[in-house]
Amino acid sequence: MLLNATVRKNLPLAITLVVGTLVTLGAWRFVQDVEHERSALAFSQRVDNTADAILDRFAAYQQVLHGGAALLHASRDVSRNEWRVYVEHLMLEEMFPGIQGVGYAVNLGPDDLMAHERAVRADGFPDYRVHPQADRASRPSSAILYLEPFDVRNQRAFGYDMYSNAIRRAAMAKARDSGRPALSGRVTLLQEMDQDLQAGTLLYLPVYREDGPLETVAQRRAALLGWVYSPFRMNNLMQGILGPDLSGVRLRVFDGLEQGDENLLFDNDPQADVGQAPLTAQRVLQVAGRPWTMSLALPPVVAATGLSQASTVLIGGLVTTLLLAWVVFSLRTSEERAGRLAWEMTDALRASERRYRAILEHTADGILTIDERGIVRSFNKAAEAIFGYSADEVIGHNVSRLMPERYRAQHDGYVARMETSASHRNLGMRREVVGLRSDGEEFPLWLAVNKIPTRGALEYVGMVSDLTERKRIQAELQYTAHHDALTTLPNRAVLKDRLDQAIRHARREGNKVAVLMLDLDHFKRINDTLGHHVGDDLLISIALRLEASVRDVDTVVRMGGDEFVIVLPSVNGRDDVVPVVEKLIRILAQPISVVGHEMIITPSIGVCLCPDDGQDERALLKHADTAMYQAKAAGRGNYKFFESHMLRTNQRRLETETALRRALDRDEFSLRFQPQINIHSGQLIGCEALVRWHHPQLGDVSPGLFIPMAEEMGLIGSIGDWVLISACQQAAKMQQELGQPLQVAVNISPQQFFRNDIISSINRALAMSGFPASQLEVEITEGVLLENSRETVQLLHKIRSLGVSLAVDDFGTGYSSLSYLTRFPIDKLKIDQSFVRDITTDASDAAVASAIIAMAHSLKLAVVAEGVETLEQYEFLSQRQCDVAQGFYFGRPVTSTEFVDSAQQFQTQPALGDARRASLDQLH
Numbered sequence: 001m002l003l004n005a006t007v008r009k010n011l012p013l014a015i016t017l018v019v020g021t022l023v024t025l026g027a028w029r030f031v032q033d034v035e036h037e038r039s040a041l042a043f044s045q046r047v048d049n050t051a052d053a054i055l056d057r058f059a060a061y062q063q064v065l066h067g068g069a070a071l072l073h074a075s076r077d078v079s080r081n082e083w084r085v086y087v088e089h090l091m092l093e094e095m096f097p098g099i100q101g102v103g104y105a106v107n108l109g110p111d112d113l114m115a116h117e118r119a120v121r122a123d124g125f126p127d128y129r130v131h132p133q134a135d136r137a138s139r140p141s142s143a144i145l146y147l148e149p150f151d152v153r154n155q156r157a158f159g160y161d162m163y164s165n166a167i168r169r170a171a172m173a174k175a176r177d178s179g180r181p182a183l184s185g186r187v188t189l190l191q192e193m194d195q196d197l198q199a200g201t202l203l204y205l206p207v208y209r210e211d212g213p214l215e216t217v218a219q220r221r222a223a224l225l226g227w228v229y230s231p232f233r234m235n236n237l238m239q240g241i242l243g244p245d246l247s248g249v250r251l252r253v254f255d256g257l258e259q260g261d262e263n264l265l266f267d268n269d270p271q272a273d274v275g276q277a278p279l280t281a282q283r284v285l286q287v288a289g290r291p292w293t294m295s296l297a298l299p300p301v302v303a304a305t306g307l308s309q310a311s312t313v314l315i316g317g318l319v320t321t322l323l324l325a326w327v328v329f330s331l332r333t334s335e336e337r338a339g340r341l342a343w344e345m346t347d348a349l350r351a352s353e354r355r356y357r358a359i360l361e362h363t364a365d366g367i368l369t370i371d372e373r374g375i376v377r378s379f380n381k382a383a384e385a386i387f388g389y390s391a392d393e394v395i396g397h398n399v400s401r402l403m404p405e406r407y408r409a410q411h412d413g414y415v416a417r418m419e420t421s422a423s424h425r426n427l428g429m430r431r432e433v434v435g436l437r438s439d440g441e442e443f444p445l446w447l448a449v450n451k452i453p454t455r456g457a458l459e460y461v462g463m464v465s466d467l468t469e470r471k472r473i474q475a476e477l478q479y480t481a482h483h484d485a486l487t488t489l490p491n492r493a494v495l496k497d498r499l500d501q502a503i504r505h506a507r508r509e510g511n512k513v514a515v516l517m518l519d520l521d522h523f524k525r526i527n528d529t530l531g532h533h534v535g536d537d538l539l540i541s542i543a544l545r546l547e548a549s550v551r552d553v554d555t556v557v558r559m560g561g562d563e564f565v566i567v568l569p570s571v572n573g574r575d576d577v578v579p580v581v582e583k584l585i586r587i588l589a590q591p592i593s594v595v596g597h598e599m600i601i602t603p604s605i606g607v608c609l610c611p612d613d614g615q616d617e618r619a620l621l622k623h624a625d626t627a628m629y630q631a632k633a634a635g636r637g638n639y640k641f642f643e644s645h646m647l648r649t650n651q652r653r654l655e656t657e658t659a660l661r662r663a664l665d666r667d668e669f670s671l672r673f674q675p676q677i678n679i680h681s682g683q684l685i686g687c688e689a690l691v692r693w694h695h696p697q698l699g700d701v702s703p704g705l706f707i708p709m710a711e712e713m714g715l716i717g718s719i720g721d722w723v724l725i726s727a728c729q730q731a732a733k734m735q736q737e738l739g740q741p742l743q744v745a746v747n748i749s750p751q752q753f754f755r756n757d758i759i760s761s762i763n764r765a766l767a768m769s770g771f772p773a774s775q776l777e778v779e780i781t782e783g784v785l786l787e788n789s790r791e792t793v794q795l796l797h798k799i800r801s802l803g804v805s806l807a808v809d810d811f812g813t814g815y816s817s818l819s820y821l822t823r824f825p826i827d828k829l830k831i832d833q834s835f836v837r838d839i840t841t842d843a844s845d846a847a848v849a850s851a852i853i854a855m856a857h858s859l860k861l862a863v864v865a866e867g868v869e870t871l872e873q874y875e876f877l878s879q880r881q882c883d884v885a886q887g888f889y890f891g892r893p894v895t896s897t898e899f900v901d902s903a904q905q906f907q908t909q910p911a912l913g914d915a916r917r918a919s920l921d922q923l924h
């Protein structure tokens with residue numbers, strides 16, 4: 001009885017304790033499950049985000065390389081400066097943190113190495129060498145030619161032969177053979193310094209010559225020009241991609257499928273202990289065709305923090321149970337006390353609720369929950385920021401207000417059907433959808449929906465993140481990859497697309513497409529003499545004029561350098577195209593003012609028609625290019641329609657270019673000397689050195705043809721150096737044999753003049769020959785003086801200070817002001833032979849020549865008349881007090897031996913008398 005009474009008395013307390021404990025344990029397990037599921041979902045999304053971020057970034061890098069390749073395809077001769085401008089416009093640091101640079105490495109055949117080194121040295125790097133030299137005979141070679149930004153780290157790689165390293169070589173060969181981007185294995189980059197050593201990798205994209213098919217591996221190998229590539233330092237790269245996103249997670253990235261130290265590319269926290277990590281994941285990513293294994297682990301300490309809500313529930317529940325027991329116990333003694341305890345219990349539950357809410361409110365992703373009718377039940381702070389609604393404006397309303405009108409009907413009932421239809425397969429999967437902000441703006445977002453495991457009514461949780469910024473960056477990349485950075489015109493990648501469209505349309509409509517290849521005459525000279533900033537501004541102005549001159553349906557593309565392509569769709573034939581081409585020439589030829597320089601630019605245009613002259617992009621561009629070269633050869637400021645016979649001429653031009661690259665090495669140049677006569681005394685005073693090129697197959701090639709070619713190909717510096725040295729050496733020998741001092745004049749082209757080392761070139765020639773500086777004369781063209789800069793004046797003064805005299809060649813043909821003559825330290829003017837030719841028959845030529853002589857004398861300058869062919873011309877010039885004459889009348893350019901032999905004739909008579917005339921006449 002006593003036992004019964006005790007049991008009865010304590011039964012409520014016992015029931016409270018047992019039921020409370022059981023309920024708490026049940027709630028604890030439940031919350032633990034929910035927490036686990038939520039953590040696993042969040043972790044899985046984090047893994048996916050990380051993988052997506054890496055893949056997205058590499059897709060962007062590949063676009064960068066495609067942009068670089070398009071630039072190289074577009075132009076035969078992308079300069080270092082153009083490459084720098086392209087890379088600068090990419091804003092690597094801002095847009096692609098982690099990328100070390102964007103480079104171009106050339107593929108070198110066994111015969112190309114010396115010419116390559118010489119060309120780069122001539123480009124302002126006198127100490128340049130391709131390195132390392134070891135094993136070169138047993139493998140092909142390459143060399144890093146451009147790598148921007150050209151900072152201290154990247155300069156270490158300049159000239160590096162990446163083929164010398166097996167890992168790099170494998171990736172380069174893969175890219176070469178496949179025609180696609182290829183990523184290297186783990187390497188140590190040349191850019192590494194002593195500190196902060198990191199693993200590295202390189203991404204390569206091949207660049208091929210465009211004049212042949214690229215269908216087979218053999219064709220691709222034969223057409224390979226080089227690789228556009230980017231080196232990456234892995235730690236910088238991953239931090240650039242993932243930023244601070246990695247806190248609390250250990251991420252390791254391995255090259256390949258094995259996970260060993262030797263192929264570890266990146267480890268964000270090598271000290272972290274992940275032995276017992278409750279959440280781990282592995283992903284194999286295909287990065288530019290190479291497998292990377294990504295291993296992520298959530299260390300126990302971090303995971304435990306994530307699960308503390310369950311512990312809170314457990315502790316809270318047990319405390320609540322004890323409190324309830326205390327309440328029951330106290331009820332027996334005090335109603336008041338029980339009430340207070342009940343309040344405390346409620347407070348504990350509220351605190352627990354507040355903790356949950358804080359977690360929800362501080363996640364970066366938007367989180368909202370909806371019931372089975374689609375009514376929003378909760379809406380966190382991040383969701384408010386994303387959609388622009390406050391929680392109050394959304395909770396209690398249908399979730400469809402967060403989506404554009406056109407999706408709403410389809411969405412109605414979607415949630416209700418979730419359980420029965422196939423839609424439930426979408427649960428847990430992240431997909432891209434369109435959202436609607438409170439201001440009516442539509443935007444892209446990622447959405448992942450999950451079922452909340454509640455008892456009774458169904459609820460769903462949606463996690464959303466805003467993709468607007470990500471899309472904006474993608475769009476910018478897209479723009480950069482398809483537009484020329486300088487002029488903002490579409491680039492080569494767009495051209496292919498537009499041309500294909502135009503060709504398809506022409507086929508359907510039975511009409512034609514015209515392709516115009518346009519190149520600016522003497523642009524390189526403007527660039528070299530007036531500076532790249534003037535060249536760049538000029539190109540922008542030209543681009544604007546071109547765009548304004550054609551229809552909206554036409555496409556103007558900058559191919560690179562000074563080359564533009566214009567596509568005119570839907571034309572009927574040549575008659576439709578001629579007015580357009582003539583209009584373009586007329587409009588471009590109007591004076592143009594660039595950075596304070598007034599200039600007149602003429603274009604050379606080649607035209608071909610589809611389908612008459614070609615059926616695809618490659619053939620059409622090649623034929624328009626061929627026609628353009630014919631237009632240039634026909635006198636510039638000109639246009640030509642493609643004719644099939646032009647291909648032979650073009651082939652010969654290409655052969656000439658190839659032969660010219662090797663001419664210096666093969667000793668194919670020689671010099672001729674043309675006498676210069678003092679008109680007052682009739683005595684030989686010196687000669688002009690003129691270069692000649694004889695090729696075993698091509699024969700004698702005129703300097704009028706190969707000098708401009710060498711200027712365009714950047715070879716004039718080394719050829720000019722050879723001319724300077726040989727002219728001084730041969731002149732020293734000739735004057736010894738003649739026993740009289742001899743003046744020798746040497747032509748210096750503008751590119752050679754502005755190469756920065758003209759002073760050392762002249763000094764070297766004088767030192768190597770022992771020829772006196774006072775007998776050397778440098779002939780520059782008016783173009784050099786056009787660049788009326790302080791540097792030009794200083795350079796001319798430096799040449800004069802060596803004791804060398806200066807003459808202005810072809811005087812009267814330039815387009816600059818005569819006033820420069822007073823500002824520059826010049827000794828002589830050479831009247832251009834076009835004025836001398838008709839000096840005795842054409843009154844205006846006679847007047848120009850007389851005026852030049854009078855003006856030069858008033859400025860204390862000597863005057864040389866070139867192209868003197870007749871006695872009458874000679875007498876005219878003599879009467880006008882011209883100082884020196886040169887021309888066929890006195891002798892054609894001859895070898896140094898022939899020059900010494902014939903020079904005796906000029907020494908016999910001091911002045912021009914009848915006997916002298918007779919002796920000269922006999923020469924002809």
Ligand SMILES: Nc1nc2c(ncn2[C@@H]2O[C@H](COP(=O)(O)O[C@H]3[C@@H](O)[C@H](n4cnc5c(=O)[nH]c(N)nc54)O[C@@H]3COP(=O)(O)O)[C@@H](O)[C@H]2O)c(=O)[nH]1
Nearest residue numbers: 690691703704707723747748749809866867868869887888
């Ligand atoms: N930068 C360098 N340019 C050079 C060099 N050698 C030549 N050249 C330039 O090539 C152009 C063509 O030169 P070339 O065929 O040698 O013709 C020269 C003479 O042969 C020719 N000439 C001389 N006298 C007469 C004549 O009475 N009648 C006539 N029709 N032609 C004649 O004129 C050319 C000399 O020109 P210039 O230099 O302007 O005095 C030419 O532009 C050369 O400058 C070189 O080493 N470097």
